[in-house]
Amino acid sequence: MASIKDVAAEAGVSVATVSRALNGHPSVSPAARARVLAAVETLGYRPNAVARSLRTHQTRTLGLVISDVLNPYFAELARSVEEEARALGYSVIIGNADERPDLQDHHVATLLDRRIDGLLVSPTDGGSPGMLDAVRAGTPMVFVDRWLPGVDVPVVRSDGRKAVRDLVAHLHALGHRRLAIIAGPAATTTGRERVDAFREALGAYGLPLPDAYIGQGDFQAGSGRRVTEGFLALPEPPEVVFAADNLMALGALDAIRARGLRVPDDIALAAFDDIRWFVHTDPPITAIAQSTGELGRAAVRALVDRIGGRPGESVTLPARLVPRRSCGEPDPARSPSPVRRSTP
Amino acid sequence: MASIKDVAAEAGVSVATVSRALNGHPSVSPAARARVLAAVETLGYRPNAVARSLRTHQTRTLGLVISDVLNPYFAELARSVEEEARALGYSVIIGNADERPDLQDHHVATLLDRRIDGLLVSPTDGGSPGMLDAVRAGTPMVFVDRWLPGVDVPVVRSDGRKAVRDLVAHLHALGHRRLAIIAGPAATTTGRERVDAFREALGAYGLPLPDAYIGQGDFQAGSGRRVTEGFLALPEPPEVVFAADNLMALGALDAIRARGLRVPDDIALAAFDDIRWFVHTDPPITAIAQSTGELGRAAVRALVDRIGGRPGESVTLPARLVPRRSCGEPDPARSPSPVRRSTP
């Protein structure tokens, strides 16, 4: 592979001039520039980004540590992050933490070793040691979706509080009174907040959220299944199950189906995070949608600001309720009949 | 950030000894090794991978260029690739080509500039110029899922021929005779092969595949919708639509629903690629499943072989039919009634 030396020889100039010509430095004569460009062309020269990075102390690479690319929510987040990063001249390396602090640390360490310019993370837990070290070391960082309270890093996330209130209002209007939630890990902010918001919203209607109606999940389908089985085995099962993410909703659907029950007739289901398949599930699933793409883009912008020495803006975007048929409401597209209530 | 020099000073040895100690070189005295390790510990030293890469000419990084991470099939592929790569000591940088040759070239170029050790690609089209250059330049490469005929690169992929025959047998047994396909781009091998396999399987039953029943899609949902609308507007619409990937099946479902029709009563639907949501769609969708995880792992192994100077094994894995209710078969889990035929 041709190096800058080869180009210099071919063009009859020094490597310094080649470097300047290629980097748009003003003080290069048109003649020299032309010769360099011609040499680059004939040799098919591509600058070695590794060497450049070593010299300039920047890699133009961002790290993104998320918990699960198989989760459509994170896949969409990753995609928008990559798009915005590319638009700003950065590449991104994605690390899949799989909700495991040790894996999260592995990725953070690897990314830091590779000297990425900045780190976007959706922390898996209360903050793995390596991640906290990275913050302390002054690595430009921003939290996206999930964050660590008390850590001085900009956070870009959704606030689902209002949407959860809307959801509970919707459920209450449909006559539901016994509402349960499949929560995410308590160590994650999204795990805690969604339960808190749900409890608070229920409180406004004088409804309790008993411990038996709070199932501990891990944002994966398997836990949604197990928790839902537990709910269904209760002497007084809930009328509604609210899954704190889309994968746990999938697991809940599995469990409900395995029991031979039907949604929403036997039990209603709602989910945090909307995905396109929810339109076509049986029945279509009521969900709380985030502006995922905008979240990813805002996070990249904040991170690039930090890298450039600017403050980096924290952003909170509202989520919104998308009511469908899984809680008992009729599908307006199919049957213009009045709202069916599961309680008379 | 501490460098190897700092460690050497702290340990009272030369940088050469630090390097040897850290890289497990045999000829380092236990005493020196201990002092180095202690210094590393107190300084929190982490070797600079950029500098190491420049020196050793290897980055221990693999590039993966796929067309769409939002497609659950590719998300799963990406995940298994990352897992196997990590197990072998590599990181992976993913490039999303979005089915655009220009973006594919952008990613290939960026990856090459970063001097990745090898490239895994699922080519978007007949081979963008940059990709062909990379092959010519001798970059270790393997094709996964899609490949370029006539290019001497190992390919790791599924063979869906048998599964497509099984699908057609299934459809034929259910009484369907007018079968249509939403094809992927003709420039991709998977785009072509699935149509060929389908046509061939139909031929075995003496069934034609008229041009009107071949819709040109691009593996994205929107095209599945448009093609299906076209099918439904035909004087004699097909009885079955077979989508060559899961996203086009989603689009087909949208179009069918928008028309107020029902699956499978009004029209049957099947898809290439199985995803977990297909179990819960209305109705559950008959699909052809690939061994995606095994594909990703085999691809990484082949690539690492190439990087190591070994040949790199091409692998072809069989796909399999997963019959569900979307083509008219009753759901055995729900109703043990006899097969309902759409044609008497």
Next chain:
DNA sequence: CTGAAAGCGCTTACAG
């Protein structure tokens, strides 16, 4: 077993 030195491929003051 150890260290001094060269060199990987760039960029960038510095001097002219």
Next chain:
DNA sequence: CTGAAAGCGCTTACAG
């Protein structure tokens, strides 16, 4: 406008 030279942080023959 241009080139010689230093240096980024490592690894690795080479000599001892």
